[in-house]
Amino acid sequence: MPVGTFPLAVPTLDLDAESVRRALQAARAPAAAVAAVRPDVRAVLPASRAARREFGAAPHAELLQHACLVRFAASAWPVRDFQRCVLTCVAAHWLGAGQPFGWIENGPGVFRVLESDAVAAAAQPLGQRFHTADAGLRPAFQPEVLSLSCCLNRARAGIGLVDVDSLLAGLPAGLRETALQQRFRHAVGTGIEEGADSAPRSLFWNSPRGAMAALDLARTRPARPGDAAALQVLREVDLLARQRAAWLQLQPGEVLFLRNHRVLHALHGSAGPQRMLSARWRGSLLALGNFAGTGTPGMFSMARAQRAPGAR
DSSP: OEESOOOSOOOEEEEOHHHHHHHHHHOOOOHHHHHOSSOOHHHHHHHHHHHHHHHTOOOOGGGOSSEEEEEEOGGGOOSSHHHHHHHHHHHHHHHTOOEEOOOOSSSOOSEEEEOHHHHHHHTSSTTSOOBOTTTTSOGGGSOSEEEEEEOSSSOOOEEEEEEHHHHHHHSOHHHHHHHTSSOEEEBOOTTSOTTOBOOOBOSEEEETTEEEEOOBTTTEEESSTTOHHHHHHHHHHHHHHHHHOEEEEOOTTEEEEEEBTTEEEEEEOOSSOOOEEEEEEESOOTTTOOTTOSSOTTOOOHHHHTSOTTOO
8 A cells, every 4th residue: 555665653444345334324314415416514424423323433533643544445435425425524533533624615515526637736746735734724724634535446646645743853953943933925825815825924833742834835935025044944845845755545445534734745646537535624613613604503615714704
């Protein structure tokens, strides 16, 4: 499974075909929900809760320090997105990953589909798309965990991972100090008004869990034009990420969970059509509120969350 030498301890949780069958049998849902192109979290979550009750498994939070690979039996990996979302939510529960939150503008959702164009764009040039998910958003809206899974019945997209601790430690002392200062801006871009910027912030900060990061090497730049030291930090981090990252080739039935801010990730697509599912998770949604106006507390659209109160 791993390609090259993997620098992180990535435990694996294996689920056999019988476990998958039992989970899907327990996760009953209306046919319309199962057949939906974009699964709605309001249907996925009850189905995933029913599947969890079938197993009665307690969370295995210790499995998710930096990253964890959950392998469902490939022969039983379902075709429909709804069922894959259910199984991913079950795995997220076992890992203590938190709750999914929405990205889709027209209503709450779970998964954002990454089609071949997006994967190909993310792979060019290699090493300049390492990032944390949604780095340009305010920290309250940034996911704590990211999950990625393969949809087609053959290996497709490669996932590059690099430990944030190693990036910060690899910087020369002077540049490390610069990286910890609020001298960088992150373009927001996705799903929100293009060209919007976050407030100046640092690339890294310390936490009880270790070094944390909020950067997107394709969308981050010095906050002040002409800041040569900040620009050099970005170049050095990019170089270190390309040198130190390990690449995994996801197979059908495999869901890779990443601790956002502790691990930078990048996508590298192969030729031909490919498709992945991405979900974002938070430990608690209580502080986020009901931004989507759907009547479902805690579900929101990031685009709406960024708009001023009263704006349409």
